[in-house]
Amino acid sequence: MASQPPEHLPPQHLPPHQQGGPDDVAARTRQILDAHAELEGPLLPVLHAVQAEFGHIPEAAVPEIVQALALSRAEVHGVISFYHDFRTTPAGRRVIRLCRAEACQATGGDVLAADIRARLGIDWGETTADGRVTLEPAFCLGLCACGPAALIDDRPAGRLDTARLEALLAEAAP
Amino acid sequence: MTLYLSQDAAARALGADATAEALAAALAAALAATAPGVRLSRTGSRGMVWLEPLLEVETEAGRYAFGPVTADMVAALFADGVPGPDHPACLGLTEDLPWIKRQTRLTFARCGVIAPLDAAAYAAHGGLRGLRRALGMSPADIVEEVTESGLRGRGGAGFPTGIKWRTVLGAEGPRKHIVCNADEGDSGTFADRMLMEGDPFCLIEGMVIAGLATGADRGFIYLRSEYPDAARILARALDIARAEGWLGPDILSSGRAFEIELRIAAGAYVCGEETSLLNSLEGKRGVVRAKPPLPALAGFMGRPTVVNNVITLAAVTGILADGAAAYRDIGLGRSRGTIPLQIAGNVRRGGLFEVGFGLTLGEIVNDIAGGTASGRPVKAVQVGGPLGAYFPPEMFDTPFGYEEFAGRDGLIGHAGIVVFDDTADMLAQARFAMEFCAIESCGKCTPCRIGAVRGTEVIDGIARGEPGRIELLQDLCETMKFGSLCALGGFTPYPVLSALRHFPQDFTPRHREAAE
Numbered sequence: 001m002a003s004q005p006p007e008h009l010p011p012q013h014l015p016p017h018q019q020g021g022p023d024d025v026a027a028r029t030r031q032i033l034d035a036h037a038e039l040e041g042p043l044l045p046v047l048h049a050v051q052a053e054f055g056h057i058p059e060a061a062v063p064e065i066v067q068a069l070a071l072s073r074a075e076v077h078g079v080i081s082f083y084h085d086f087r088t089t090p091a092g093r094r095v096i097r098l099c100r101a102e103a104c105q106a107t108g109g110d111v112l113a114a115d116i117r118a119r120l121g122i123d124w125g126e127t128t129a130d131g132r133v134t135l136e137p138a139f140c141l142g143l144c145a146c147g148p149a150a151l152i153d154d155r156p157a158g159r160l161d162t163a164r165l166e167a168l169l170a171e172a173a174p
Numbered sequence: 175m176t177l178y179l180s181q182d183a184a185a186r187a188l189g190a191d192a193t194a195e196a197l198a199a200a201l202a203a204a205l206a207a208t209a210p211g212v213r214l215s216r217t218g219s220r221g222m223v224w225l226e227p228l229l230e231v232e233t234e235a236g237r238y239a240f241g242p243v244t245a246d247m248v249a250a251l252f253a254d255g256v257p258g259p260d261h262p263a264c265l266g267l268t269e270d271l272p273w274i275k276r277q278t279r280l281t282f283a284r285c286g287v288i289a290p291l292d293a294a295a296y297a298a299h300g301g302l303r304g305l306r307r308a309l310g311m312s313p314a315d316i317v318e319e320v321t322e323s324g325l326r327g328r329g330g331a332g333f334p335t336g337i338k339w340r341t342v343l344g345a346e347g348p349r350k351h352i353v354c355n356a357d358e359g360d361s362g363t364f365a366d367r368m369l370m371e372g373d374p375f376c377l378i379e380g381m382v383i384a385g386l387a388t389g390a391d392r393g394f395i396y397l398r399s400e401y402p403d404a405a406r407i408l409a410r411a412l413d414i415a416r417a418e419g420w421l422g423p424d425i426l427s428s429g430r431a432f433e434i435e436l437r438i439a440a441g442a443y444v445c446g447e448e449t450s451l452l453n454s455l456e457g458k459r460g461v462v463r464a465k466p467p468l469p470a471l472a473g474f475m476g477r478p479t480v481v482n483n484v485i486t487l488a489a490v491t492g493i494l495a496d497g498a499a500a501y502r503d504i505g506l507g508r509s510r511g512t513i514p515l516q517i518a519g520n521v522r523r524g525g526l527f528e529v530g531f532g533l534t535l536g537e538i539v540n541d542i543a544g545g546t547a548s549g550r551p552v553k554a555v556q557v558g559g560p561l562g563a564y565f566p567p568e569m570f571d572t573p574f575g576y577e578e579f580a581g582r583d584g585l586i587g588h589a590g591i592v593v594f595d596d597t598a599d600m601l602a603q604a605r606f607a608m609e610f611c612a613i614e615s616c617g618k619c620t621p622c623r624i625g626a627v628r629g630t631e632v633i634d635g636i637a638r639g640e641p642g643r644i645e646l647l648q649d650l651c652e653t654m655k656f657g658s659l660c661a662l663g664g665f666t667p668y669p670v671l672s673a674l675r676h677f678p679q680d681f682t683p684r685h686r687e688a689a690e
Contacts, residue, residue, distance in 0.1 A: 039435075040475060043457030048438055069457075082459040082616075083440030085399050097400070101361030102556055103592045105606070106519030107547070139443055139560075139610065141400050142364035143187050144590065145223035145517065145524030154402035158187030 022060035028053060029061040033068040043069060043079055047086055056087045084136075092127040092134035094169065097151040100137045103144035108161075112148045115162045133169060175212045175256065178230040178237060180286065182219035182371050183403045184364070190227035192245035197229075200252045208255045218372015220286035221526030222273050230268055231256060239265040273523065276542070278504060280492045280512050281485060282528045285372035291410055293418050296375045302420070304494030308383045309428045313343055316387035320490060322498035324510030328365075329355055329446070329483030330558065330587040330661070332509075332576045335490070338480060341470040342388040345478035350390035352381050353455065353474060353481045356397040356404070357439050357446040360559025362590030365514040366484035368526055370397070370404040373488075374411035375420070378434060380487030382425060383494055384480055385432040393434040394474070396451055399441055408436055443560075443614040447660045448481040450616055461616045462660045483588070485514060506532035509575035517543045519556075519592035536570030539593055550595035554603075554677065558587025560610050561665035563672035564600065583672065585665070600677035605633040607669040611662060621654045622663025629654075629670065639683030647674065 032049045036042040043065070050061050057080055066073050080086045098113055120128055120135060127134040143149035146158030152168055160168075179185070179194055197214050205212055222228060225241035229251075238259050243251060251257050257264065268274060288295040296302070308316050321336025342350055354377065358366040370377060381393045397405055412434055415421040423431045442460045445451045449463035452473055473479020489511065493501045501511045509531035515538060517524050522544035539545070539555055546552055554564040563584035565572065572582050579586045594603075608629030615622045629650055635643040651667035658664040674681055 041456035041458075044440055044454065045437065048440070075458075078459050079457070082461075083442050085439075085441035099361075101610075102560060102603070102606070103362045103518040103590075105603075106592055106594045106598065138400055139614070140359055140361045140363070141183075142358060142367035143184050144362045144364055144519065144592065145521070146184050146187055146226070147519070149187060151400070151402070156183045156187035156403070158184060 022058075025054065025058045025060040026064050029064040030068070033064065043071070043076070044083075047080065047083075051086060055090045059088070092131050094132065094153060095134045095136060096165075096169070097136045097138040097141065098165075099139070099141050099143070099147065099149045101140040101144075103140070104147035104149055107147040107159075109148035112160060112162060112165065116165055119162065119166065175209065176232045177212060177214045177256070178217050178232070179214060179243075180219040180226060180228060180372075181216035181290075181403075182226075182286075182368060183401070184223050184368075185219055185226040185228070186403070188223075188226045188242065189244050193227045193229070193243055193248060196245040196248035197252075200248055205252060205255065212256060215289050217288060218285040218290050219368055219526075220268065220274065221282065221368065221528075222271070222523070223525040224523045225265070231258065233258065235259070236267045236269055239268040239271060241265065273525070273527065273542070277528050278512050278530050279528045280501070281376070281488045282369065282373070282514060282526065283492075284376065285368060288373070290372050290374055290407055291414060293375065293414055296373075300495065301375055301491075302379060302426075304491035305379050305382055305420070306426065308386050308494050309426060309430065311386075313387050313389060316383065316494070317343055319498045320387070320493060323493040323501040324498075324505070324508070325486065325489055325493060325501065326509070326576065327483055328485035328489070328513070328588065330360070330585070332586075335482065335486055338470055338482070339384065339387050341468065342390070342478045342480050345471050347478045349392070349477050350388055351474045351477055351479040352384045352388070352390045352393035352487075353448075353451070353479055354381055354393065354395045354484060354487055355446065355448060355451055355481055356395050356401075356484050357451060358398060358401075358484070358588065359443040359446045360561075360588050360590050362518040362556065362559060362592035363516050363588045364518075365516050365526055365589065367401050367404055369484055369488050370401070371407050374408050375415060376488045376491055377408075377484055378411060378415050378421065380490045381434055382421065382432045383490050384482065384487060386430060388478075388480055390478075390480065391431050391433065393432065394455055395434060395436045396439055396445070396455055397436060398439045405436070405438060412436060442616075443610075444616045444660070444662050447662065450660070451481065452479065459616070461618050462662075464659060485588075504530035506530070506573055506575045506578070508577055513574065513586070513589050515542075515574070516588075516590045517593075518590060520546045520548055520595050521593045522547050531573075531575045533574050534570060535565060535572045535574065535591075536567070538574065538591060539570065543591075543593065546593060546595045548595045548597075550597065552593055553596040553598050554594045554600060554673075556592045556594070556603075556669065557590070558585040558668075559590050560607060561585070561661055561668055562587050562590075563668045564603065564676060565672070566676040568676075583668070585668065600673040600680040601633065601637060604670045604673040604681075605630055607666050607673075608633060611666040615662060619658045619660075619663050621657035622666070625650055625654045625657075625663065626666060629666075633670075636681055637683060644674065644681065 124137045148160045149158045228241035229243040230237040317339045325335045326332040445454045445460040450460040454460040514528040611626035617623045632647045
């Protein structure tokens with residue numbers, strides 16, 4: 001039994017595929033379900049894979065998951081909505097996960113967070129109007145000795161200030 | 175000759191990849207003539223995050239340290255060939271640096287030394303000794319060895335590992351499981367991440383030993399999604415371990431079988447709690463389960479299950495290799511062995527420091543960390559993550575141990591230590607603790623789900639100077655403490671009440687007006 005393929009990780013950063021219609025979503029979701037058929041308790045790996053494929057969890061994927069895993073629609077919805085990682089609408093081209101936790105607070109994280117939200121004109125969980133950047137809060141990235149820290153897609157960045165974060169963003173998403 | 179540079183996420187966050195590119199260019203161009211045959215090895219981290227990117231140069235005397243070495247410094251550093259001990263930027267032999275020398279590095283002995291996915295280097299540096307010994311022992315003897323070592327769960331709860339394993343060994347069931355809790359969500363902690371990125375085979379070996387000890391044949395690593403580097407490295411390490419015969423149907427030709435599956439979490443802090451983790455692993459909402467039944471008897475899919483933290487499982491390899499006594503002889507009181515301290519926040523020297531239990535909090539913050547990075551006085555130190563208490567400098571005489579911290583209304587948790595200078599607003603920190611609990615509550619227990627929301631409102635009332643709010647906050651904290659099933663609701667009162675008790679001056683309305 002192979003471990004989870006690393007290309008599923010992390011879910012947010014992979015560019016959404018050209019999105020087809022609901023039939024294409026359903027067909028591709030069935031393939032993903034088949035690929036996970038041997039797992040015990042496969043719902044999270046399946047949702048990660050669906051999100052890696054489409055950039056979010058499209059509505060049309062849900063009935064396929066419900067049928068294949070013999071769950072109710074409510075159960076699947078309950079899981080999707082419970083976890084912060086799963087999104088039901090597409091993210092921006094780049095996702096910043098900016099740490100809001102205590103170690104980064106101790107090194108000026110709150111000021112940085114307020115500043116970057118003002119500059120981007122968005123709040124936590126929102127995407128800029130041009131679709132360039134989504135800003136997500138993270139509660140610890142394990143970069144606590146070099147805060148304030150963020151993941152830009154899956155690239156770690158430490159000792160951030162507003163100028164450095166903006167420079168990294170410009171580099172990542174021209 | 176070999177140069178060593180960390181590929182740990184913290185080193186990458188500080189520019190190690192750009193340094194590596196600059197080194198590659200220097201090696202390809204100028205150095206090809208003057209110093210041919212020099213190669214660059216990417217390792218895990220030594221844990222000296224303030225020196226990252228840390229470059230080490232191998233010599234016959236050992237590895238010499240240079241750091242931080244950012245990309246723009248490489249050309250000058252290598253202007254006269256590979257820099258040696260006489261170079262003005264040389265910090266000395268890495269092993270002689272005070273930060274390294276003062277440690278008792280057992281669990282992290284290989285971290286930062288070897289390339290994480292080099293199976294031969296793992297074996298050459300003491301890897302597999304524990305597993306080989308365990309393969310010659312009965313399950314009961316392995317459990318006894320771990321019990322004798324005094325090892326307690328490093329995830330935070332501090333439950334004796336040997337007793338947990340004994341329960342699973344004695345449990346009836348056709349299938350049993352080892353679940354590694356790698357959902358390291360506490361702010362200020364990164365020991366699990368460093369170990370998984372820097373020495374992943376150590377975790378794998380520890381899980382196999384746990385399987386041999388308890389009769390489990392299948393393990394899961396439940397890894398948080400905030401650690402993409404660890405996910406990539408672990409996935410490859412599992413493949414390599416299978417190819418080497420360290421995992422699979424016939425471990426080291428013993429005829430014993432064990433398999434590990436890597437599962438990625440989905441961003442819920444509460445899933446670090448073991449019963450909520452098990453629900454998540456089963457594909458459900460990460461809602462906490464009532465205990466009993468214990469996961470040891472009815473865990474993953476209702477089967478007997480060991481749930482252990484990364485560092486607990488990694489420590490087992492050394493205990494089996496060198497015997498229980500060597501581990502038990504280190505430590506303080508009922509806290510035996512070593513603890514990887516993670517020193518974070520506003521500190522001059524932040525990073526990972528593995529040492530026997532017993533240093534005082536003051537020694538850790540002042541001597542090892544060197545005080546604050548800002549140069550301002552320390553105001554508060556939060557130990558044990560977002561559910562840990564805030565300690566003022568007046569309590570710096572507290573020795574680092576499970577009971578010692580509990581005796582002063584604190585907890586060591588996963589041994590994260592977050593330092594704040596005197597600009598910290600402790601009312602804001604208390605409010606954040608409640609806000610975090612409200613965001614991350616699984617929703618099962620009312621005192622946690624609703625109490626945390628009310629908690630933020632009550633603290634806002636204190637800031638506005640509303641009467642009777644402090645008493646209300648204390649009362650609410652009592653309710654959360656005793657009316658919540660798990661540590662999220664039950665321990666959120668620790669940071670809140672410790673902030674209130676030790677920093678009452680921050681909970682006056684006048685203070686808030688001045689601050690705003």
